[in-house]
Amino acid sequence: MESTTTTTTEAIVNVSHEHGLHARPADLFVRCASSFQSTIHVYNQTRNPARKANAKSILGVLSIGVHTGEQVRIVASGPDSSEAVAALSRLIETNFEE
Amino acid sequence: MRTLPGIGVSRGIEIGPVYQFQHVSLEFDTHKVAVPELEWERYQAAVQTTLTSLEHIYDKAVDEIGTDEAAIFRAHMNILQDPDVNDGVQERILNEGINAEAALQAVTDEYIELLSEIEDEYIRARVLDIRDVRTSLLRTLLGVAETKVEIREPSVILSRDLTPSDCLLIPKGLIKGFCTIDGGTTSHTAILARSLGVPALVGAPEEILSIPSGTNAIIDGYAGQIIVEPDEATLARYQEFRSAKQAALSAALDEAEKPAVTxxxxxxxxxxxxxxxxxxxxxxxxxxxxxxxxxxxxxxxxxxxxxxxxxxxxxxxxxxxxxxxxxxxxxxxxxxxxxxxxxxxxxxxxxxxxxxxxxxxxxxxxxxxxxxxxxxxxxxxxxxxxxxxxxxxxxxxxxxxxxxxxxxxxxxxxxxxxxxxxxxxxxxxxxxxxxxxxxxxxxxxxxxxxxxxxxxxxxxxxxxxxxxxxxxxxxxxxxxxxxxxxxxxxxxxxxxxxxxxxxxxxxxxxxxxxxxxxxxxxxxxxxxxxxxxxxxxxxxxxxxxxxxxxxxxxxxxxxxxxxxxxxxxxxxxxxxxx
The missing domain is CATH 3.20.20.60 (Phosphoenolpyruvate-binding domains)
Structure with a gap:
């Protein structure tokens, strides 16, 4: 593996998909997160900013119960953290391309 | 004679005694372990064992009934390997020094509680998945996976619900059909029944749990009903229907190796x-x-x-x-x-x-x-x-x-x-x-x-x-x-x-x-x-x-x-x- 410096990147994004971060959107989110090497956590910024969930865990993502209209904070650390946060933010912002 | 409705999820008709499937007791206490690192290893080994048995079920289901219906077992494998659950269990074992069973119970309870608050069809299905996976894993941890079910003659299995590992406890030759209260058309019960070629009902009323083992019954997967203690006339009608079907099927089997020519x-x-x-x-x-x-x-x-x-x-x-x-x-x-x-x-x-x-x-x-x-x-x-x-x-x-x-x-x-x-x-x-x-x-x-x-x-x-x-x-x-x-x-x-x-x-x-x-x-x-x-x-x-x-x-x-x-x-x- 190439040696890269570990960086941390974060972003706050509005979730406007009608299902929030559940069902298919949650599934897509987890699959997208799992394609990156970085450690990625996601928080429900609106409801409970202290509880973190592993963005690569479907149960984790579901358990922070993100509804439509709420904000999530995505924090990634690792060699591809900025790409990961960009991809996940884009996924949410484009409303999971529906 | 009593006729109880259900949803037919696997076709066929069988007549025979019912068997009340009792879930194996999964009782355990919470205690400190001497070497938490070894306990964590024991947990990981149990995950691996459970995963292997799920993979086996998945492969079999794919072969016998198709990829789509087998997908549920993939979902279970994903939960079994969920990084958040496993991190949570690891943390509890290593930090609190408790046994793996207690750690698993605590972590999954947390998810079940959190998720149960959400009113959503999809989430409800995931909660069921978590429960199923937890039961399988606890069974492996407690070493009760090999417990033999006390079933002596081919029977219609009655239960509130059946998990994949429950189904594996019953010798296949002794299954005449399934009738459960929980479950849907894509439940394991349905999938297993179809692969075994036996009838199955889901969504049956609570009453089925009070039918004593050994009671004679007819399970009708076509009409979606179970008839308890059928009278002579009903029994005769079903026997005739069943033997006509069986004759057709056995004729088909007899000729199976001959070519199919129009x-x-x-x-x-x-x-x-x-x-x-x-x-x-x-x-x-x-x-x-x-x-x-x-x-x-x-x-x-x-x-x-x-x-x-x-x-x-x-x-x-x-x-x-x-x-x-x-x-x-x-x-x-x-x-x-x-x-x-x-x-x-x-x-x-x-x-x-x-x-x-x-x-x-x-x-x-x-x-x-x-x-x-x-x-x-x-x-x-x-x-x-x-x-x-x-x-x-x-x-x-x-x-x-x-x-x-x-x-x-x-x-x-x-x-x-x-x-x-x-x-x-x-x-x-x-x-x-x-x-x-x-x-x-x-x-x-x-x-x-x-x-x-x-x-x-x-x-x-x-x-x-x-x-x-x-x-x-x-x-x-x-x-x-x-x-x-x-x-x-x-x-x-x-x-x-x-x-x-x-x-x-x-x-x-x-x-x-x-x-x-x-x-x-x-x-x-x-x-x-x-x-x-x-x-x-x-x-x-x-x-x-x-x-x-x-x-x-x-x-x-x-x-x-x-x-x-x-x-x-x-x-x-x-x-x-x-």
Missing amino acids: LDGRTVQVFANIGSDDEQDLETAIAMGAEGVGLLRTEFIYLDMDRMPDEELQFKKYSAVTKAFGAQRPVILRTLDIGGDKQLPYLELPYEMNPFLGVRGLRLCLRNIPLFKTQLRAALRASAYGCLQIMLPMVTKVAEVRKARALLEECRAELLEEGYEIPERVDLGIMIEIPAAALMAEHLAKEVDFFSIGTNDLSQYTLAVDRTNQNLADLANAFDPAVLTLVRSVSRAAHKYGKIVGICGELAGDPLAVPLLVGLGLDELSMNVPALPVAKQIIRRLRASEMEALAEEALTLETPAEVKKLVAERLPFISELG
């Missing part, structure tokens, strides 16, 4: 879909009437591994299948069909927004030449041991076929150079599962030796319906006249160039579809093994010329339901066989 003399080849190199499975397929393998799903080798299987291993597995089927029975090997909803842990595939429209099947192989060549070399070597043919999945255009053929020739030249003996001719065919390929079938027919229509994906792509989307389940139907119209044009294109056209989707094994497929001119039907005897029996009672007219008539209809109704009405004998 009344007007057209032979239709009937092949099996296979995803295993298990000797017993292959023998069963032949005994059930398989005249060849119409679809060898090579993924079974890749999915079992934690790294890419090498040429030797693949050669060993492919040649086991070709040897078992011999020189007279073709084995159509489908090259790796991964991507879409199927992933390999060791092959890092990029994230795709629409994986079903992404890099899957042949597209993936043409981007991973070394992987593809390894498989082609193994296949060519195995072709020396029987009648092997190679089939490419997810073909869109002619250029892809030419590229694959060039690689195949390259492999052949290399192998000959290395001193291997390879038959002069190994047929190369393609799956038709993309509408573009169906529409351009005449071009493709010039390039290949045979077609095999994959109706599952062809339906999904033609109707623009994600097969895994539960909300659209009623739209995804291969009986749709739009799909059948494409099947007709593919069949015509193949015959115009003297090529063989088969079908290997789930449609091929559906008794109501068989007459239409004969009418549309299909030369070969490939289906799951349990469907073989009845399909052959149906073909023997058809007149191909009449089926051509019937298929034409079906294509003028508007809906899949109308198509099925037409066949059922014109050929009433099918319902007696099916």
